[in-house]
Amino acid sequence: MKKLFLLGVLALMAIGCKSTSATTTKLDRSSQVNIKGTWTVSSVSYPGSEYIKVNSFGLADSKCFVGSSWKFISNNNKGDMSLNSSGDCPYFSSPITWFVNKDGEFVLKILNAGEKAKKVRDGYVLRVANQSETSFQLLDKIDVGGSMTDVVYQFNKTN
Template identity: 75%
Template sequence: MKKLILLGVFAVLFASCKTSSITNTKTDRSSQVAIKGNWVVSSVNYPGSEYIKVNSFQLADSQCFVGSTWKFISNNNKGEMALTKMGCPAFSSPITWFVNKDGQFVLKVLDAGEKAKRVRDGYVLAVANQTETSFQLIDKIDVGGKLTDVVYQFTKVN
């Protein structure tokens, strides 16, 4: 009987000690609503960009994202993105996204017809310098053991 009560206590403690993760925190609705709409990446910058190639989102060289188009729908956290730069691989995909309460942009690139819950890989970027007509997404990459910011500058398309 004592073992059964002890197991019950541990079960309650274990269930009440949920770990929080980036993907299950509350959303920052005001940041999400501000991002709603059509956007284009106007630049991608990081220290050493003239020497170092960065493979963004495991899709293409970071400079291929300049000119890419993004559509963000804030009420259902879906959207689309497309790479359109000449000399770069053509790519288009639905996405799911949200901004968590810590100001982190959580992104999943989906294959056609694929549900977000089946996609295991995603990306977490910081949202910065958000205005009505622009914002930045900042990714951190390891360059020679040092974390370096890759800054994606988004400009609103009317």
Template identity: 55%
Template sequence: MKKLLLVSLLAFFAACKTPAPVAATSVDRKSQVAIKGNWTIASVTYAGSDMFKITSFDLADSKCFEGSTWKFISNNDSGEMALTQANCTSFASKIKWYVNKDGQFVLKFLAEGVKAKKMQQGYILNVADQTAESFKLIDNINIGGKMTNIVYQFNKSN
């Protein structure tokens, strides 16, 4: 029982991805323009979701991102997002983002009064299954010593 508790605690603490240094790179304008607009995260899925709690973007439980609203403005790589789910801490932030030539989505949450170019840390996720009405962002994190994909399913909002 003690061993199971210890493994569970280690997995919980290992299930958070910290921000990584984000370097400027060339942008995939076609992918980026396709993401322009208002979106909602329909689901957040990952293997072991019934056993492990994931803190997404060092902000909140991953399930709190379901129903969150995102606005992406492609001509200046800016936008905003808000966590809106009941029973979760509310959070809203301006963001800077872009899709690089490697199909990676680079995201920075902007603190009040801080310019994006001053922030050296951000999150890098992979873009997948992009259509006019939906796309996925996939993060790869370590859960209990095993690399696991967390899939954020975005659907276009009206």
């Protein structure tokens, strides 16, 4: 019985000591302030994009995000995003919460109207790259035939 108790305590300690996740690390305030504003996705690219489809953020084909509008508010980590309806692309609009952690990871939650971010369990972690005053990229890793590749979302500032 003592052995079972000791194993249980060790298991709890191992679970309690696991490393911090992307959502619990410190924020990169300067990256967040640089992302503040309204942005448009000007392109989405990845190797083999002419042959495979990527369902971005569980919403639509990645190509539907070209022309989408994103608003980021850095002082409260809120904002919104919307997709334009065209061809096979659905219209979609939603509030979001977001932040950039010290590891350069962009953490995003897409919310339903009136929903609190803390109630949303699912989110997305992307890497911020090539950030300037007028543009930045978000990189998402996907598995294509057993090989990890980047989906690159190119954002350009609209205001």
